[in-house]
Amino acid sequence: MSTVEMIPQQTRRLDWLDALRGVAALAVVFEHALKPLLPEARFPVKAVFEPGWYGVMVFFLVSGYIVPASLERRGSLRAFWVSRFFRxxxxxxxCVAGMALLVMAGWDALDGRWNSRPVSLTLGHLTMLQNLLYMPNLVNVLWTLSYEMAFYLLLTAMFALGVNRWSTTGALGSAAVAVVGGACLPVALLSVGGQGRMLTVTLVVIAxxxxxxxxVLRGSGASRRAGxxxxxxxxxxxxxxxxxxxxxxxxxxxxxxxxxxxxxxYRAEQGETSWKNAAWVALVPLCALWLARDELGLQTAVAAAWLxxxxxxxxxxxxxxxxxxxxxxxxxxxIYLLxxxxxxxxxxxxxEPLAVPAGLRLLALAGVVGLLLGLSALTWRLVEAPAQRLGRRLVSGPGHTDTARAADAVVRG
Known part of the structure; x- marks a missing residue:
């Protein structure tokens, strides 16, 4: 079979990941729609199943499956980061501009810390690490992007050190820290203590x-490893x-x-490691279920995401x-950001949503979903797709063939 014939087949092999992302996004939308539109169902639903956690855990599994493959397939950290930036x-x-418009229109308000710490919070959001700098997220869903960015940075470090294939070790090591340190690790040790301290921590982390x-990107040998x-x-x-x-x-x-x-x-599916070795990661959801033993809704969400x-x-x-x-x-x-x-x-x-008839609120929910899908189609066509094409052009060298460009376009994770 020729390479050209293989591209559509590879695209089909990734369709299931797109399908899972779509389901995950709608689950998060449902979670956040409960408060303004179906508050009477919010606590009964979340008591037995957290749809938001289900959605983000599926997202994280998909990211873990495909993003390192994107890096290793390209073999270039520069190309990886250009792709991630434009993605x-x-x-x-x-999303940030939309939030700014809502604030200016008086339809929403910023966390009070934006008034006292605008420089720190702006810098934190520019890095997408704001959630790990103990900052209020400008939009509630942005916290997950901090973990995505942390994962990308760790992948970069592992790739530069030549240990990027230690995926099972990374999974079990992180789960072990969660189990052993979950009860004693501080939630916020560095950034709490005033606006000056937060700015200092932010600047040090950025530096x-x-x-x-x-x-890592420009050095070699010892300097690359140190970076x-x-x-x-x-x-x-x-x-x-x-x-x-x-x-x-x-x-x-x-x-x-x-x-x-x-x-x-992913490595087991590709034959890069044995299924026997990869099977150890089954301990990850088991650890999560044990740690969430007092939260039935979170337990069922984690189990459902893995299943x-x-x-x-x-x-x-x-x-x-x-x-x-x-x-x-x-x-x-x-969908996720809008x-x-x-x-x-x-x-x-x-x-006061409970003062509004339930039927009208359900109709509004359908309208919000319809408008959301329409806006998402528009932003995909006008923002996401052109940006990703630009990113691919920037990393494509003179010898980059049309087939290779098609293969690059396959990985949309």
Whole structure:
């Protein structure tokens, strides 16, 4: 079979990941729609199942599965980071701009710390590490991007040190820290203590990560390894002692374990490691279930996320899926970032939702979802797709063939 013939087949093999992303995005939308539109169902639903946690755990498994593969397939850290920048930041900027418009219109308000610490919070959000700098997230869903960024930085450090294939070790090590340190690790050790301290910590973290990344990307030998160590240690320290959300430090470490577990499953599926070795990552959800033993809703969400991903790998990986599902995955990042803005607007119009007839609220929910899908289609066409094409052009050398460009376009994770 020729390479050209293999590209559509590879695309189909990734359809299941798009489908899972679409389902995950809608689960998060449902979670956040409960408060402004169905408050009477919010606590009964979340008591037995946390749809938001289900959605983000599926997202993290998908990221762990495909993002390291993207880095290793390219074999270039520069190309990886250019791709990540144009994948994440343009739509991130649209989300921030949308929030700014809501604030200016009086439909929403910023956390009070934006008035006293604007420089710190702005710098933190520019790095996407704001949640690990113990800062309020400008939009509630942005906290997950801090863990994505932490994962990318750790992957970079591991790649530079030549240990990027230690995925099972990374998963089990992170889970072990969650179990052992979950009860004793401080939630916020570094950034609490006044606006000056937060700014100092932010500037130090930016300096360390920037210096480390320059050494990794432009250095060689010992300087490259030193840069990788600086980046890795900085991220691990933030994960250990400086998280804003989730409140329990074990949850952040379990997120990291989940992403590494997704990578281990990818390696087993590709034949890079044995299934016997990858099977150890089954301890990750078991540890999560034990740590969440007092939270039934979180337990069922974690279990459902893992079962969903396992079913996708086992059943959907080689099947042609409905175009609607794969399209949802394609625009899932826009769905994820835009839906809080629409729901905040609903909350401004209906500050007391229980005073509004249930039928009207259900109709409004359908309208919000319809508008959200329309806006997401628009931002995909006008923002995400052009930005990703630009990113691919920037990393494509003179010898980059059309087939290679098509292969690059396949990985949308």
């Amino acid at each position: 994440l930041y343009p739509m991130y900027a649209v 360390l990560v920037a210096a480390g990344m320059v050494a 990788a160590i600086v980046v890795g240690v900085t991220v691990l320290v933030l994960l250990a002692v400086n998280q804003q959300y989730p409140a329990a430090p074990w949850q952040g470490w379990m997120i990291l374990a989940t992403m590494f577990a997704g990578t281990a499953l 969903t991903f396992a079913a996708g790998m086992a059943v959907l990986r080689h099947r042609r899926l409905p175009r609607a599902l794969t399209w949802l995955g394609l625009v899932s990042y826009s 839906h809080p803005l629409l729901l905040e607007s609903v909350e401004w119009f209906w500050p």
